[in-house]
Amino acid sequence: MSRLMKISHNKMKRRGTFTCSAFAAAAILLLAGQLQAQSTPADGAGKGVAFTTHSGPAEMTTTVDRSAAQIAERIRLTLSVVVPESVTVSFPEQPTSLGQLDVVDVTDKLDIPLGDQRSWTRVYELESLLSGDQQIPEIAVAFTDKRGETPQHGVITSQSIPISITSVLEGQADPTQFRDLKGVVDLPITAPPTYTAWWIAGGTGLAIATLLLVVALRNRRQLTAEQWALAEMDRLVDEQHVEQGQVQLFYSRLTDIVRIYIERRFEIAAPRLTTDEFLAHIRDGETLSREHCELLKDFLTQADIVKFASYCPATSDGNEAMETARRFVAETAPTRKQSDPNPVAQEA
Known part of the structure; x- marks a missing residue:
């Protein structure tokens, strides 16, 4: 047992x-x-996208690791250019921003052997402190084909990519929206402690500041496309990029101002067209006079040589380019009897 x-x-x-x-x-x-x-990652989070473009012997793949991010969250943009042997690639000068996205860091891997070809790669680390739908603009990359007796210069442009930036505060109550009173509620009167009075004073000050900000945003004035362009040119001169040897940055900024002015003045998508496409577009239309078309052609061609062919002009050439841009804006601005189709918002 x-x-x-x-x-x-x-x-x-x-x-x-x-x-x-x-x-x-x-x-x-x-x-x-x-x-x-x-x-x-949660379903619906921004997924990476990739685009491929071709120009002559060059092939560029544009990739972002996500198409949606929160404020201050890093976004990685990769430009990978593959070319044959004896073709060199020149990325543009490193910018501080791409559209409304801040450039946090830039990493290059240049002239890497890839079989009988070469790989040239640039990686941008981007972030934004503004919520909403934004755009990574097109980026032009120059290349030089040295396989023939005479070097041939060309440009390949990346795809523009939409990016959605969301705020961690989305879905919370809007402090600028006042709610109706619900009725009178009797509360016992007690002497608040000292720190409570400070909280009340701080909250009142914050409410007043918010109200003033809303009023200021509503009372903003409108700048014409001409006024905006001339103001941006004055700011560019004050930054003294040419005097500091930043010639490519100067010409890139100046051509961007002119292209945006043309887009707002004539409703032509100049910032999203290459120089050849844009010049062909204005030649086929009646937007600009023949004289202004030739002036703009010489201006953009000289700027492309500086930006993409590593040409270093003299300081006097930079001043002349600025005067040409000012002349073009002044002569193509609408008269007083005409209305500016796309005024630019400017805070008062």
Whole structure:
């Protein structure tokens, strides 16, 4: 009898050990599943996108690791250009921003062997402190084909990519929207502590500041396309890029101002067209006079040589380019009897 009890006791002990082991294994699997669920991005999060463009012997792949991000969250933009041997690639001068996105860091991997071809790669680390729908603009990359007797210069342009920036505060109450009173509520009158009075004073000050900000935004004035362009040119002169040797940045900024002016003045998508496409567009239309078309052609061609062919002009050439841009804006601005189709918002 005692032997049977001992055997039964051993069986129950082994069964208890097996049960504990099973519970432990189940707990480990559950914990692993939770950890895996935490590391998997939520459905609908911004997914990476990629585009490929071609120009002559060059092929460019434009890639972003996400198409949606929160404020201050990093976005990685990669430009990868593949060219044959004896073709060199020149990326533009490193900018401080791309559209409304700030450039946090730039990394280059240049002239990497890739079979019988070469790879040239630039990686931008971007972030934005503004929420809403934004755009990574097109980026022009120059290349020089040295396979023939005479080097041939060309430009390949990346695709513009829409980016959605969301705020961590989205969905919360808007402090500028006042709510109706619900009625009178009797509260006992008690002497508040000192720190409560400070909180009340701070909240009142914050409410007044918010109200003033809303009023200021509503009372903003409108600048014409001409006024905006001339103001931006004055600002560019004050930054003294040419005097500091930043010639490519100067010409890039100046041509951007002229292109945006043309877009707002004549409703032509100049910032999204290459120089050849834009010049062909204005030649086929009646927007600009022949004289202004030739003036603009000489201006943009000289700027492209500086930006993409590593040509370093003299300081006097930069001043002449600025005067040409000012002359073009002044002569093509609408008269007083005409209305500016796209005025630029300017805070008062």
